[in-house]
Amino acid sequence: MGIKITATGHYLPPQVVSNDDLAKFLDTSDEWIKKRTGISQRHISAGENTSDLAAKAAENILRKRGISGEEIDFIILATMTPDASSPSTACIVQEKIGATKAFCFDINAACSGFVFALSTACHFMRSGMYKKGLVLGAETMSKVINWEDRSTAVLFGDGAGGLLLEESDVDSFVAEDLHSDGSRFMALTADEKKVQNPFLSNEQNEDKQYLKMDGRGIFDFVIRSVPKTINQSIENGGLEKDDISWVVAHQANIRLLEAISKKVKIPLSKFATNIESTGNTSAASIPVLLSHMVDSKQIDIGSGEKLLFTGFGGGLTWGSIIITI
Numbered sequence: 348m349g350i351k352i353t354a355t356g357h358y359l360p361p362q363v364v365s366n367d368d369l370a371k372f373l374d375t376s377d378e379w380i381k382k383r384t385g386i387s388q389r390h391i392s393a394g395e396n397t398s399d400l401a402a403k404a405a406e407n408i409l410r411k412r413g414i415s416g417e418e419i420d421f422i423i424l425a426t427m428t429p430d431a432s433s434p435s436t437a438c439i440v441q442e443k444i445g446a447t448k449a450f451c452f453d454i455n456a457a458c459s460g461f462v463f464a465l466s467t468a469c470h471f472m473r474s475g476m477y478k479k480g481l482v483l484g485a486e487t488m489s490k491v492i493n494w495e496d497r498s499t500a501v502l503f504g505d506g507a508g509g510l511l512l513e514e515s516d517v518d519s520f521v522a523e524d525l526h527s528d529g530s531r532f533m534a535l536t537a538d539e540k541k542v543q544n545p546f547l548s549n550e551q552n553e554d555k556q557y558l559k560m561d562g563r564g565i566f567d568f569v570i571r572s573v574p575k576t577i578n579q580s581i582e583n584g585g586l587e588k589d590d591i592s593w594v595v596a597h598q599a600n601i602r603l604l605e606a607i608s609k610k611v612k613i614p615l616s617k618f619a620t621n622i623e624s625t626g627n628t629s630a631a632s633i634p635v636l637l638s639h640m641v642d643s644k645q646i647d648i649g650s651g652e653k654l655l656f657t658g659f660g661g662g663l664t665w666g667s668i669i670i671t672i
């Protein structure tokens with residue numbers, strides 16, 4: 348039993364915030380942000396939560412495929428900014444799109460979340476037990492950012508994207524390589540919850556735990572680890588670098604993609620990018636980029652091209668999955 352990608356979709360909240368808009372209340376500039384990150388603007392929710400963004404992306408996918416939510420067997424949603432601890436954001440999306448027969452759950456692997464979710468969905472599907480699965484990545488990073496911290500506030504945006512996986516006689520799954528290193532969990536944290544109960548002697552403070560990131564540390568980890576997972580997934584698939592049509596990488600930083608391209612000796616022209624217009628949308632970045640590539644006809648579903656998806660970030664987590672589209 349194989350799998351194939353049959354539709355893609357995304358949704359970005361309509362409110363666009365430019366670098367100049369941020370420079371009005373942060374000590375930063377369009378020039379600095381653009382030069383150091385590649386970002387010109389980001390989409391910021393005007394009140395829509397992660398489930399709202401994800402449901403609109405899912406509706407776009409279903410509309411493109413011409414099916415209703417009732418045909419969906421499962422929804423796997425990657426997010427580090429769920430609407431709540433319970434229910435899962437995936438279950439809220441289920442209700443919004445009428446996926447009445449689906450089983451639904453969230454995956455949290457921060458910015459590697461979509462790669463981990465896509466791997467999970469592929470293996471569910473390749474068991475032969477399911478016929479149609481939605482794999483989504485969705486974030487409202489704007490709710491965990493400290494908007495007074497210029498080092499992080501300029502980097503992130505909100506958004507949602509995803510794809511429809513269907514059973515297929517021809518298997519489009521090629522290879523994967525997934526990792527995490529919990530010993531460095533402090534490198535990127537957000538929204539930690541403190542234990543509170545009447546039996547605790549010391550009162551815990553209620554301060555909101557904004558996103559905190561060891562930018563330099565993560566940058567160095569990514570430069571070291573991501574080329575290895577790209578090469579390992581290519582080797583696991585018995586492929587050569589030239590077999591890869593596109594690297595669809597997490598959109599964290601344009602300088603980073605330039606450095607990774609040099610290290611793996613895959614031309615930068617094969618690294619799809621949209622960070623300029625979206626910022627870093629964490630688990631949503633890869634599916635939004637894929638959807639932009641399909642919508643702009645940069646790639647065609649059914650073309651047979653090999654895409655290498657690679658994610659990296661909090662956890663620390665990193666990983667790659669190669670799929671023929």
Ligand SMILES: O=C(O)C1CCN(c2ccc(-c3cc(CO)ccc3Cl)cn2)CC1
Nearest residue numbers: 383458562563565566569599600627659660
């Ligand atoms: O001074 C500079 O040039 C700054 C230095 C710090 N920067 C960073 C640092 C880390 C990240 C990042 C974030 C994630 C989480 O999605 C994953 C992977 C990475 Cl590499 C993005 N930007 C911006 C430019």
